[in-house]
Amino acid sequence: QLQLQESGPGLVKPSETLSLTCTVSGDSISSSSYYWGWIRQPPGKGLEWIGSIYYTGSTHYNPSLKSRATISVDTSKNHFSLKMSSVTAADTAVYYCARVLEAARLGPDFDYWGQGTLVTVSS
Amino acid sequence: QSALTQPASVSGSPGQSLTISCTGTSSDVGGYNYVSWYQQHPDKAPKLMIYDVSNRPSGVSNRFSGSKSGNTASLTISGLQAEDEADYYCSSYTSSGTLEFGGGTKLTVL
Secondary structure (H helix, E strand, O other): OOEEEEEOOOEEOOOOOEEEEEEEEOOOOOOOOOEEEEEEEOOOOOOEEEEEEEOOOOEEEOOOOOOOEEEEEEOOOOEEEEEEOOOOHHHOEEEEEEEEOOOOOOOOOEEEEOOOEEEEEOO | OOOEEOOOEEEEOOOOOEEEEEEOOOOOOOOOOOEEEEEEOOOOOOEEEEEOOOEOOOOOOOOEEEEEEOOEEEEEEOOOOHHHOEEEEEEEEOOOOOEEEEOOEEEEEO
């Protein structure tokens, strides 16, 4: 059974960089041709796609966040990561990592999700 | 403001059917058959209910169905049950090679 688990600091200071990792278990990122993504949800608000990465390292980003977000993959550790720079209070959200249902396709169909991790931006 | 427009809330009685709409443009919903729907209960991760406009992942009840007409996609829930009370989000692929979500719809079972 595929499982995803987000990890990283729950509190980040304004103007600093948010760093999260999604550890994948039950499957190998390098041997399965899937897109993996980051989605966030501010408290009481809707979902926002941050970006997605293919197992090869190819990335796609939300244009509104592209200048601040960087997604990378480490197949040796079977995880992928998100870094978001120059954070503000508006970046406070639950951050989810997820896998797309259909292999080799950048689709909006995320079938496996992590439990989510709350990141608060505050001094 | 979300790129895809959904009603903020809908409600229905047990046993009824209801439909949630998701309106985009020809650059997203109308241009591709890559529309998904998610169900999210409080403090839980979203659950994929529909993908590729009308396909159900394994394990999703056949009470949930999806369709699309022009730039508007729809999620229909038949035989409404108390457990269906949740937030629902649509999502679409776009011509820019990105993904976007709707603002979400709160479903209340009366």
